[in-house]
Amino acid sequence: MHDMIVPMGPYHPGLHEPEYFKLYLKGEEIENVEIYLGYNHRGVEKLVEGKNWYSALFNVERICGICSIVHSSAYLQAVETLQELDVPMRAQFIRTILLEVERLQSHLLWLGIASHQIGFETLFMHCWTAREKVLDVVEEIAGNRIHYSINTIGGVRRDITKNQADKVRTTLKSLKAEVDELAGVCLHDPFISQRLRGVGVLPEKDAQELGAVGPTARGSGLTLDARSSGFWAYSSLGFKPVCRKGGDCWSRMEVRLDELTQSIGMMEMLLDGMPGGQINLGRKFIKILPGHCLGRVEAPRGEVIHYVVSNGDVNPWRDRIRTPSYANFNCLKKMLIGEELADAASIITSIDPCMSCTDRALVVDEKGKKEIVDLGGVVHAHHH
Amino acid sequence: MGIVSWARKKSPWVFHFPAGGGCNGCDIEVLASMAARFDPERVGMRLMGSPRHADVLLINGAVTKKNVKNLKRVYDQVPEPKVVVAVGNCALSGECFRNMYPIAKPLDTHLTVDIYVPGCPPRPQAILAAILRALEKKFR
Numbered sequence: 001m002h003d004m005i006v007p008m009g010p011y012h013p014g015l016h017e018p019e020y021f022k023l024y025l026k027g028e029e030i031e032n033v034e035i036y037l038g039y040n041h042r043g044v045e046k047l048v049e050g051k052n053w054y055s056a057l058f059n060v061e062r063i064c065g066i067c068s069i070v071h072s073s074a075y076l077q078a079v080e081t082l083q084e085l086d087v088p089m090r091a092q093f094i095r096t097i098l099l100e101v102e103r104l105q106s107h108l109l110w111l112g113i114a115s116h117q118i119g120f121e122t123l124f125m126h127c128w129t130a131r132e133k134v135l136d137v138v139e140e141i142a143g144n145r146i147h148y149s150i151n152t153i154g155g156v157r158r159d160i161t162k163n164q165a166d167k168v169r170t171t172l173k174s175l176k177a178e179v180d181e182l183a184g185v186c187l188h189d190p191f192i193s194q195r196l197r198g199v200g201v202l203p204e205k206d207a208q209e210l211g212a213v214g215p216t217a218r219g220s221g222l223t224l225d226a227r228s229s230g231f232w233a234y235s236s237l238g239f240k241p242v243c244r245k246g247g248d249c250w251s252r253m254e255v256r257l258d259e260l261t262q263s264i265g266m267m268e269m270l271l272d273g274m275p276g277g278q279i280n281l282g283r284k285f286i287k288i289l290p291g292h293c294l295g296r297v298e299a300p301r302g303e304v305i306h307y308v309v310s311n312g313d314v315n316p317w318r319d320r321i322r323t324p325s326y327a328n329f330n331c332l333k334k335m336l337i338g339e340e341l342a343d344a345a346s347i348i349t350s351i352d353p354c355m356s357c358t359d360r361a362l363v364v365d366e367k368g369k370k371e372i373v374d375l376g377g378v379v380h381a382h383h384h
Numbered sequence: 385m386g387i388v389s390w391a392r393k394k395s396p397w398v399f400h401f402p403a404g405g406g407c408n409g410c411d412i413e414v415l416a417s418m419a420a421r422f423d424p425e426r427v428g429m430r431l432m433g434s435p436r437h438a439d440v441l442l443i444n445g446a447v448t449k450k451n452v453k454n455l456k457r458v459y460d461q462v463p464e465p466k467v468v469v470a471v472g473n474c475a476l477s478g479e480c481f482r483n484m485y486p487i488a489k490p491l492d493t494h495l496t497v498d499i500y501v502p503g504c505p506p507r508p509q510a511i512l513a514a515i516l517r518a519l520e521k522k523f524r
Contacts, residue, residue: 112419128416
């Protein structure tokens with residue numbers, strides 16, 4: 001029986017978005033958790049229905065500031081498959097470069113926030129200073145620090161010139177040295193080890209049953225990564241997902257640190273191997289062929305799915321979005337129960353929650369009927 | 385001016401309030417503006433954990449209906465005199481979300497805003513400049 005209830009949120013200094021965790025405590029131990037979300041719900045899926053395909057792209061990008069290009073990429077993957085477009089190789093490479101850049105800045109952001117949660121302010125400041133280098137790279141390529149707006153139906157809007165590519169390469173070299181230093185600090189500091197090892201354990205079986213994705217799943221031993229499907233330029237990179245077996249906050253941190261180094265390496269390979277050619281198909285698509293299609297892209301937090309349905313009209317008929325934090329939130333209850341109150345913020349941060357991605361309205365059938373849909377059959381466009 | 389007003393102008397402490405309905409872009413630009421590259425501590429600014437410790441209230445995001453009551457409560461907790469800064473296009477007008485079903489009326493119908501920072505998201509330099517300008521105006 002719990003002693004007291006501690007409300008964590010909705011506006012907690014440790015969480016940078018509104019989310020409400022009702023922690024039932026017995027002493028310092030968490031006995032039960034109730035999670036209340038919905039503070040960030042904006043009705044994006046409804047919003048997209050009334051816009052044309054390009055305005056919908058603008059809106060879909062603004063679902064989340066940290067994974068903005070991932071949402072626009074997943075949406076475009078679906079739309080371009082519906083329209084049976086051949087996106088030029090150069091555009092595919094530029095998109096992949098920016099996806100990896102987003103992963104870099106997101107993981108550095110996460111590392112800063114995670115150290116802030118355990119009280120390591122210096123590391124927070126150092127990570128965010130390293131992240132500023134990444135944002136300079138982004139500004140060089142896309143023109144803005146957040147919300148790159150570089151994607152368009154059929155390709156990208158801006159090219160990477162030779163000058164920009166050289167500047168990016170120089171920044172990546174110095175960034176590699178900085179990331180190695182930060183990773184060295186994280187992996188060998190006894191203080192971080194003490195706070196994160198054995199905390200917030202998610203066993204592999206639970207991770208699979210609860211549907212974890214991204215570094216949350218990969219830290220528990222599941223090799224789930226949407227990049228393994230080899231879409232766009234990933235097929236030319238020989239990509240293998242990073243995996244750890246521990247299932248605790250430490251393993252999830254190790255996964256993200258390795259992914260940082262992996263992303264820098266992939267970006268260098270992509271810049272060196274970039275083909276020539278056009279960057280987009282040079283025309284506007286007012287209507288998209290009818291059908292339904294699934295777009296799957298790997299965000300820094302896990303797999304993002306956009307299920308786009310078109311009626312052959314100027315507006316999307318439906319865009320159903322499933323974000324990784326939505327899947328990972330189910331795992332939080334398992335991770336938090338039995339832990340101490342002081343570790344709660346650290347555990348919540350270890351799944352890298354993104355509330356703006358997550359807040360979706362879901363209609364649940366009262367009769368509770370379950371239906372299993374074979375995902376393999378849906379990935380290719382169905383035209384009716 | 386007295387020592388209290390001098391101290392108020394020289395060490396403004398900031399509370400960041402995400403009023404829901406935002407994409408996170410402004411949240412991270414606000415955090416970036418409080419980090420080491422732009423160094424707001426040279427003008428005495430620090431990000432605080434409680435609205436009761438703050439002089440400046442940074443609000444971003446289009447206000448959702450679920451957040452309106454909490455918004456007013458947090459606004460009342462910030463002691464007078466306070467400076468309210470609306471960060472980002474969503475706080476200004478709701479941007480693309482303004483007519484959606486869960487979004488409440490715009491921010492400045494619920495409380496008085498001292499300065500607006502447009503942008504999607506605004507640059508950290510713009511956020512810091514706005515806070516300093518509002519402080520200059522209000523804590524003269």
